[in-house]
Amino acid sequence: xxxxxxxxxxxxxxxxxxxxxxxxxxxxxxxxxxxxxxxxxxxxxxxxxxxxxxxxxxxxxxxxxxxxxxxxxxxxxxxxxxxxxxxxxxxxxxxxxxxxxxxxxxxxxxxxxxxxxxxxxxxxxxxxxxxxxxxxxxxxxxxxxxxxxxxxxxxxxxxxxxxxxxxxxxxxxxxxxxxxxxxxxxxxxxxxxxxxxxxxxxxxxxxxxxxxxxxxxxxxxxxxxxxxxxxxxxxxxxxxxxxxxxxxxxxxxxxxxxxxxxxxxxxxxxxxxxxxxxxxxxxxxxxxxxxxxxxxxxxxxxxxxxxxxxxxxxxxxxxxxxxxxxxxxxxxxxxxxxxxxxxxxxxxxxxxxxxxxxxxxxxxxxxxxxxxxxxxxxxxxxxxxxxxxxxxxxxxxxxxx
Amino acid sequence: xxxxxxxxxxxxxxxxxxxxxxxxxxxxxxxxxxxxxxxxxxxxxxxxxxxxxxxxxxxxxxxxxxxxxxxxxxxxxxxxxxxxxxxxxxxxxxxxxxxxxxxxxxxxxxxxxxxxxxxxxxxxxxxxxxxxxxxxxxxxxxxxxxxxxxxxxxxxxxxxxxxxxxxxxxxxxxxxxxxxxxxxxxxxxxxxxxxxxxxxxxxxxxxxxxxxxxxxxxxxxxxxxxxxxxxxxxxxxxxxxxxxxxxxxxxxxxxxxxxxxxxxxxxxx
Numbered sequence: 020x021x022x023x024x025x026x027x028x029x030x031x032x033x034x035x036x037x038x039x040x041x042x043x044x045x046x047x048x049x050x051x052x053x054x055x056x057x058x059x060x061x062x063x064x065x066x067x068x069x070x071x072x073x074x075x076x077x078x079x080x081x082x083x084x085x086x087x088x089x090x091x092x093x094x095x096x097x098x099x100x101x102x103x104x105x106x107x108x109x110x111x112x113x114x115x116x117x118x119x120x121x122x123x124x125x126x127x128x129x130x131x132x133x134x135x136x137x138x139x140x141x142x143x144x145x146x147x148x149x150x151x152x153x154x155x156x157x158x159x160x161x162x163x164x165x166x167x168x169x170x171x172x173x174x175x176x177x178x179x180x181x182x183x184x185x186x187x188x189x190x191x192x193x194x195x196x197x198x199x200x201x202x203x204x205x206x207x208x209x210x211x212x213x214x215x216x217x218x219x220x221x222x223x224x225x226x227x228x229x230x231x232x233x234x235x236x237x238x239x240x241x242x243x244x245x246x247x248x249x250x251x252x253x254x255x256x257x258x259x260x261x262x263x264x265x266x267x268x269x270x271x272x273x274x275x276x277x278x279x280x281x282x283x284x285x286x287x288x289x290x291x292x293x294x295x296x297x298x299x300x301x302x303x304x305x306x307x308x309x310x311x312x313x314x315x316x317x318x319x320x321x322x323x324x325x326x327x328x329x330x331x332x333x334x335x336x337x338x339x340x341x342x343x344x345x346x347x348x349x350x351x352x353x354x355x356x357x358x359x360x361x362x363x364x365x366x367x368x369x370x371x372x373x374x375x376x377x378x379x380x381x382x383x384x385x386x387x388x389x390x391x392x393x394x395x396x397x398x399x400x401x402x403x404x405x406x407x408x409x410x411x412x413x414x415x416x417x418x419x420x
Numbered sequence: 421x422x423x424x425x426x427x428x429x430x431x432x433x434x435x436x437x438x439x440x441x442x443x444x445x446x447x448x449x450x451x452x453x454x455x456x457x458x459x460x461x462x463x464x465x466x467x468x469x470x471x472x473x474x475x476x477x478x479x480x481x482x483x484x485x486x487x488x489x490x491x492x493x494x495x496x497x498x499x500x501x502x503x504x505x506x507x508x509x510x511x512x513x514x515x516x517x518x519x520x521x522x523x524x525x526x527x528x529x530x531x532x533x534x535x536x537x538x539x540x541x542x543x544x545x546x547x548x549x550x551x552x553x554x555x556x557x558x559x560x561x562x563x564x565x566x567x568x569x570x571x572x573x574x575x576x577x578x579x580x581x582x583x584x585x586x587x588x589x590x591x592x593x594x595x596x597x598x599x600x601x602x603x604x605x606x607x608x609x610x611x612x613x614x615x616x617x618x619x620x621x622x623x624x625x626x627x628x629x630x631x632x633x634x635x636x637x638x639x640x641x642x643x644x645x646x647x648x649x650x651x652x653x654x655x656x657x658x659x660x661x662x663x664x665x666x667x668x669x670x671x672x673x674x675x676x677x678x679x680x681x682x683x684x685x686x687x688x689x
Contacts, residue, residue, distance in 0.1 A: 036687045044688055045597040048681040095530045098683035112530040123446055135438045136529050138431050 028068040031102030035060040063243045075220045077230030079258040080240035108187030122166035133180040147183045155179035190221045288317045289389045309361040315351045321381035322348040326361045331371045366411040440542035458550045501618030501642045503551035509609045511544045515588040516595035516602035520689045569652035576644040583667040590674035
């Protein structure tokens with residue numbers, strides 16, 4: 020056993036028993052008769068994990084990947100179904116924002132309660148309370164009942180209490196996402212500073228930037244399994260890939276295209292199919308071309324197509340509104356088919372981009388969606404990382420004598 | 421390693437007391453009378469029952485083995501029974517819904533579940549302690565308390581504590597799964613109040629039924645404590661011993677059930 024080990028989890032699994040038949044759950048727990056327990060939900064399977072002193076471990080995963088359950092088990096809040104967790108030190112757990120806070124107590128009393136739950140004696144809390152008050156920066160609200168707080172203020176109190184607990188390992192779940200920008204900044208600063216002082220953290224976040232910036236190690240969970248454990252940078256990539264796969268694209272190299280399963284046909288008076296993404300050189304500039312076959316199933320007076328490109332963070336890079344352009348598609352009859360090409364300049368910086376489009380029927384000045392294809396294509400731009408961001412603005416630096 | 425476990429155990433004890441203290445202060449925080457509410461309910465109940473059963477119905481307790489001559493009145497023997505009843509119903513009613521009502525602790529906080537159970541017991545113990553002080557004050561005032569009686573009372577109290585805390589653990593563990601328990605016990609407690617010699621002496625119960633009284637744990641507890649406090653006597657030894665071992669058995673069962681189900685309680689509350 021290495022001396023700097025704080026926590027070791029061996030082959031832990033968690034199966035939630037369903038709540039629809041609590042009696043069956045009880046019988047199963049008491050006598051181990053599994054036959055009639057039907058509603059069981061495995062959320063974690065065979066997780067192995069070691070946390071050492073000084074590490075800041077980020078855990079990423081989509082909703083329902085088992086992050087919170089894993090943290091609960093590591094923090095000794097939830098009992099694992101199988102496997103074992105060994106802890107070699109004090110662990111402070113901040114699951115959910117206001118765990119154990121009482122709305123009728125003041126901020127100060129709740130801070131005491133929080134510290135007490137985390138295992139500090141009253142005297143130890145006395146030594147810290149001034150720091151907590153100072154950090155939470157709630158002003159006179161610190162002495163008022165918690166029920167008068169906004170949710171952001173509650174988060175501030177919770178975070179301030181958590182980072183002053185002085186544990187060997189602090190486990191934080193999704194808490195930094197609330198509060199205003201200033202306070203978040205303060206939290207990040209505090210984490211950075213504590214990291215420098217050798218504090219060990221486990222952070223859970225949907226925010227991959229935060230993980231990338233603050234963690235020394237990244238873990239990715241998917242479907243209850245640990246799919247990656249290693250360098251933060253690679254972990255973020257793995258997590259991104261999982262997210263895009265969930266969106267319906269299994270190919271990472273771009274170019275090859277796949278019709279997403281999350282196509283939504285509404286009235287489906289007009290649908291598109293046979294999508295293809297190609298490149299075309301026009302006047303020396305590279306354009307991306309999405310070609311598709313538009314097929315009409317009923318007579319439509321006016322039709323317009325919207326399409327747009329967004330990046331991996333969901334930011335719309337550029338979107339084209341067919342209804343506002345002069346290019347409206349004139350009357351089409353049922354059974355008609357037309358080849359469409361959606362053309363865009365590829366003046367983009369390296370990263371992954373997604374294409375969406377909508378077919379609208381135009382009735383007067385009303386647009387009525389017929390089919391929606393969300394993020395149905397994706398492509399990757401590769402290149403140097405001199406510039407970062409979204410748009411390639413051909414930046415350069417020129418120096419004159 | 422043992423040292424770590426020991427310090428963690430003490431930490432959990434401290435936390436249990438902390439939580440109990442918070443529960444109590446949260447309860448009385450918004451009232452003007454505050455901690456006076458610990459005393460008011462038993463005293464008011466004592467007053468009204470003494471009026472109805474003592475004065476109007478004329479129920480009173482006679483000192484056993486003294487013929488029918490010496491009476492100890494209604495108030496003290498009744499108050500002993502009432503205090504036990506109030507304590508038991510407090511513990512039972514809070515235990516059956518314990519883990520559901522403390523859900524945030526169960527699913528979000530890193531301390532063992534038994535701390536919640538212990539915190540609830542400690543909270544109830546504060547109420548019970550206040551009642552005990554009132555009972556002892558009344559007994560001293562009526563000059564019924566003897567050294568021997570006090571000694572047997574302590575022994576009886578220990579047995580009652582063992583029984584009540586085991587029952588609480590069992591109900592808390594099962595109540596998390598079976599919602600009917602909390603409803604059923606509420607009803608049962610109402611029945612028990614009259615099915616137990618609290619407002620009347622055991623001697624008033626017709627003989628064939630009197631034997632059955634010992635199957636009622638509340639009646640057993642009441643008699644175990646009433647004998648030493650009111651009459652300064654040793655309670656029936658046979659009853660004491662059987663009750664003690666039944667409590668141990670109940671504790672074993674409760675512990676077994678609790679250890680089995682504690683892992684899945686957080687799934688069902």
